[in-house]
Amino acid sequence: MPNSLNPLLQTHFDTALEHPNGIKKLRELILTLAMQGKLVSQDPNDQLASELLKEIQVEKARLLAEGKIKKSEALPAVKEEEKPFVIPKGWEWVRLGEVGEMQTGTTPETKDQSNYGKFIPFIGPGDIKNYKIEYNENGLSEKGLEKARLIKANSIMIVCIGGSIGKVALNDRDVSCNQQINTVTPYNSIFYHYIFYSVDSPYFQKTILQNAGGSATPIINKLKLSKIPIPLPPPAEQKRIVEKIDELMALCDELERLKKSKETKRKDLHQSIITQMLEADSQESFQKYFQFLTTHFHELYSVKENVKELRKAILQLAVMGKLVEQDPSDQPASELLKEIQAEKARLVEEGKVKKSEALQPIKEEEKPFVIPKGWEWVRLGEVLQKFGAGSTPLGGKSVYTTDGIMFLRSQNVWNDGLYLDDVARISKSIHEKMKGTKVIGNDILLNITGASIGRSTIFPLNFEEANVSQHVAILRTFTPSIVTYLHKLIISDFFQNLVFKEQVGVSREGLSMTKLSKFPLPLPPLAEQKRIVEKVDEFLALCDELEERIGKAEEKRGEILKGMVNDTYSRNCI
Structure with missing residues (x-):
């Protein structure tokens, strides 16, 4: 970062770079410093902003006389209590509506297709993306423009409704827009970029939300928008401010590219190592890549995305027999299968x-x-004595009670356990009628329909009675000794890939019990299963710690970043 950079930006640079939203906050800080007159130095020789305002009034009067703009209601002077921070000498507080013609878009009659054509672009909120306008081929005809509003090039377009309220862009050509956009066309085109940055600043965006009406959908009308105060520097300083903002925003763009490149390389390196471990054809080869992973552990696992991939790799290595060493003295899995057949x-x-x-x-x-x-x-x-889906009692939700027997649905079944905040309940009599859907301790529950297909958990021992819906399958083994390993296998990518390959329909309508029963599974000796489960639990606990550590680090950086703008703002407040 340049040595000439504002000290406040320099101080928080490293923090911003390492936080997921850091560069976004850095951009906000740049605009905050700019609006407060702290981004560039003042020059006492600059023409005062008060003189610029006089020129604007002259320009406005001329445009009115020529019939190029409509007369608007005079806006009141900005009161002292409306000024959120102190501005430098030579600056002025003005209302947005004082510096440009404000318009609200309108939509010509859509039933009359003669209103539409390629004469002029017609912009809606969805066409404003990342501060730029996507100009579609479909626009208005000359007739349509007569019933709409012409927005001249170099106007500031501001979304005034909905979740994207406050989203801004500059139009580089004449356009028209719909009623969900308010626009400002500066009377003096020299400083339109400064007005754009003013509207995009955290102060202005916060003020938009504070003034927005609507209980469910936020909306701000043209009058309220026009009354929002903005700090107006002398023209020469506006130019210096815009040049410095452009320079720093370009630097932020480059930092984002570098950050993305760094993250991609780190992710690719991690994926490469994991792949090499999974494809290793010998223990020696596996240990070589595992050693590389442990040597670069803190570098590779400083982001949650890699920890997520590590979880998957641990389970995959486990079911491939690469997570723990084999012991030739273990009773082979073939003997375990004989015991299962005898129990069956x-x-x-x-x-x-x-x-x-x-x-x-x-x-x-x-x-x-x-x-x-x-x-x-x-x-x-081959290893299951009970294998089938639950069912829903006749009457649907009408049979649910405030107490009674738990009725587990797919939303209750997660890989790390049962989530019972919204568990449904049924009466004891219905519970007894639905004997085939009863679950007992050590049953594996598997979601077989919908968006959660493949999610699975073990029903705890000594847990209260429960039934399951038709969206959940009960997998009950012949021997409880293999339950924990089998569950680890089910939540592994190996099994999940089988699920998504064999599911019925493209919309995840359901998993066939017949196909599920035919899934091929790798079964280790019982003693090795125990070692595998212990090692998986150990590694997954480490993943929990890593995610918690990353979360706390991000939270701490987030607090610092949140304070960057707030502290800068509050130190200059009246």
Whole structure:
């Protein structure tokens, strides 16, 4: 950053660069300093702003006499209590409506298509993006313009309604606009850029919101907008201010490009390392990339996006058998499968579960990666004794009660547990009628429809009774010993990719139970499953710590950045 930069900007530069919204706040500080006369030095030889106002009045009178503008109501002088900060000697407080012709756009009759054509652009709020106007081919005809308003080039266009209220842009050509935009066409075109920056300043934007009416949708009319005071410097200083703002905004643009490039490189490097770890064909190769990751840990994990990717990688490495070392003394997964088959046979014989059709062996082309020795590929249906969706009681929401049995819906099921703030409840009698939808401790719940498809959690042991809706599937294993590993596998990218590949319909209408039962899963030895779960929990706890640390750092920088403008503003307030 240039040595000639304002000390206030220099002080907060590093903070601004490291915060997600830092450069935005830096831009706000630049405009705040500019409006307060702190961005460039004053020159006692400059023509006073009071003289400029006299020239503006002369220009306005001429335009009125020539019929080029309409006579507007005289605006009252700016009162002392309306002046939010002290301005330098030679400046003047004026109302926005004093420095230019103000207009509100209008829309010609849309049913009459002869009003529309390519004679002049017709602008709406959606055409104003990033301070620039996207000029569409569709505009007004000459006839249409007669029923609309002509906005001359180099006018300030201000959105006056809705969520984008206060959004501004300069038009570089004559246009027309709809009624959701107010415009200011300066009487003296020399300083239109200064007026643009004034309107975009944090002070002016805050004042717009303070004066906006409307209970649900904020709106500010032309009269209220015209009465907002702005600080007016001498013409020569306006020029210096605009030049300095342009210089600093260009620097902010460059900083944003550099920041984006840095973040992209960091993300690409992180993704490359993760990919190399996932594709490593030996433990030696894996350790090489893992060591690089740990060496550059703090640099790579200073942003939440990379921590999110790390979470995914941990789970993926876990199900591929790369997160912990194998122990040749572990009982192989094939023995675990024999125990599961024996338990299944016992339950069938006792009539506790129905005999199911045998699932086809897993083909080689269904195996997306090589699993370690001692592991087995199995289909999900092979390890489950209960496998099906819930249902909704007859009567829908009308059967919900204020107390009773929990009725879990997809919005209650999250990967990190049950969210019960808005849990529905049903009566004991309905609960008993819906026996097939009852859940018990260690059941895995899986969302199978809608935007939350694939989200999953384990129903806790010794939890109160519950039923589930048709949007949630119950997965109950033959042995509780594999539940925790199976849940980690379900929330991994490996399983989630299968879900999104096999879901019914393009709108995530539902996940077929038949297809779900056929999903191929990598099953480790039971002892290794325990080690995997412990290691995953350890790493995910580290991810929680990282995100908390990043969040606190961003919060601290955010407080500093918020104070940048507020402190600058308050130190100069009356």
